[in-house]
Amino acid sequence: MDRNAKIFVTGHRGMVGSAIVRRLQAAGYDRLLTRGREDLDLLDQRAVHAFLAHEKPDYVFIAAAKVGGIQANDQQRADFLYQNLLIEANLIHGAHLAGVQRLMFLGSSCIYPRDCPQPIKEEYLLTGPLEQTNEPYAIAKIAGIKLCESYNRQYARQYVSVMPTNLYGPNDNYDLLSSHVLPALIRKAHEAKLRGDAEYVVWGSGTPRREFLYVDDLADACVHLMERGYDGPLVNVGTGEDVTIRELAETVMDVVGFRGRVVYDRSKPDGTPRKLLDVSRLAALGWKARTPLREGMRRAYESAPFHSPVANP
Numbered sequence: 001m002d003r004n005a006k007i008f009v010t011g012h013r014g015m016v017g018s019a020i021v022r023r024l025q026a027a028g029y030d031r032l033l034t035r036g037r038e039d040l041d042l043l044d045q046r047a048v049h050a051f052l053a054h055e056k057p058d059y060v061f062i063a064a065a066k067v068g069g070i071q072a073n074d075q076q077r078a079d080f081l082y083q084n085l086l087i088e089a090n091l092i093h094g095a096h097l098a099g100v101q102r103l104m105f106l107g108s109s110c111i112y113p114r115d116c117p118q119p120i121k122e123e124y125l126l127t128g129p130l131e132q133t134n135e136p137y138a139i140a141k142i143a144g145i146k147l148c149e150s151y152n153r154q155y156a157r158q159y160v161s162v163m164p165t166n167l168y169g170p171n172d173n174y175d176l177l178s179s180h181v182l183p184a185l186i187r188k189a190h191e192a193k194l195r196g197d198a199e200y201v202v203w204g205s206g207t208p209r210r211e212f213l214y215v216d217d218l219a220d221a222c223v224h225l226m227e228r229g230y231d232g233p234l235v236n237v238g239t240g241e242d243v244t245i246r247e248l249a250e251t252v253m254d255v256v257g258f259r260g261r262v263v264y265d266r267s268k269p270d271g272t273p274r275k276l277l278d279v280s281r282l283a284a285l286g287w288k289a290r291t292p293l294r295e296g297m298r299r300a301y302e303s304a305p306f307h308s309p310v311a312n313p
């Protein structure tokens with residue numbers, strides 16, 4: 001990527017988009033294009049197409065999406081499917097109409113079949129049924145991957161898809177009903193510590209396994225792939241290591257400094273039992289995750305909106 005390239009990062013206020021912006025700025029890319037929801041509604045096809053036709057960016061990163069944890073995905077099924085389909089269709093087709101040659105689409109590891117072999121290789125896509133709690137979101141993301149692939153095949157575009165594992169870091173969502181597990185546990189452990197509670201509640205059985213990637217590592221991988229170029233159609237981005245939710249809950253307690261015990265609320269869903277990504281394609285492209293889970297968790301906790309270093313030494 002030329003340092004003078006005009007780069008449109010969508011979702012720049014979200015956890016992923018803001019990390020991509022930080023990473024691009026640190027590398028000296030200074031023609032970044034961003035728009036808040038109040039200025040550009042990504043659900044509005046006409047507005048998105050007009051914006052892209054006018055700005056004609058050289059590169060587009062699609063980090064904008066309706067996202068959330070297991071409960072939000074399960075309960076807001078129509079919103080997750082509809083909004084994600086519109087966002088990606090408007091941006092990908094609009095980019096094509098505006099002559100954008102290079103685009104990166106961000107997906108998620110939940111696009112793979114629920115019970116596929118572990119670790120998950122890119123070629124397992126569409127080889128079996130999906131996990132029910134996030135099927136609408138996964139279907140929308142699979143449609144985005146296929147849009148990219150199809151514009152490449154029909155119009156010789158270079159639209160690539162990256163599939164990150166579960167992410168965490170600065171600008172994460174800490175709302176206990178809609179967040180992912182890691183920010184939820186950080187907040188619950190923090191509040192339990194402040195109240196002097198004896199225990200904190202973790203959803204499900206504690207046995208599912210998840211792989212966690214610090215979002216600045218993801219941003220680094222995205223920029224690496226965009227700079228290097230790759231043929232796709234998709235590439236997994238993860239650490240290659242996973243932990244049980246029980247292990248995660250205990251590490252969170254340690255990092256936050258809450259000395260209680262974990263209780264499990266088994267009325268909440270476990271979701272998919274395991275989704276560990278095979279990251280060998282990414283390794284062959286010259287990239288590896290750097291931030292260990294405990295270190296990333298410490299940074300996430302320090303940057304959490306409710307964390308005050310003075311009140312909580």
Ligand code: GFB
Binds near residue numbers: 073166181182
């Ligand atoms: O992170 P999470 O919401 O999403 O949940 P998924 C991961 C696991 O942590 C599940 C358990 O087994 C949850 O039951 N868990 C324990 C909790 N305590 C909590 C808690 O307080 N809050 C939450 N949220 N979980 C999402 C998908 O799946 O992952 C999305 O729904 C997307 O589509 C995203 O792919 C990365 O890993 O189950």
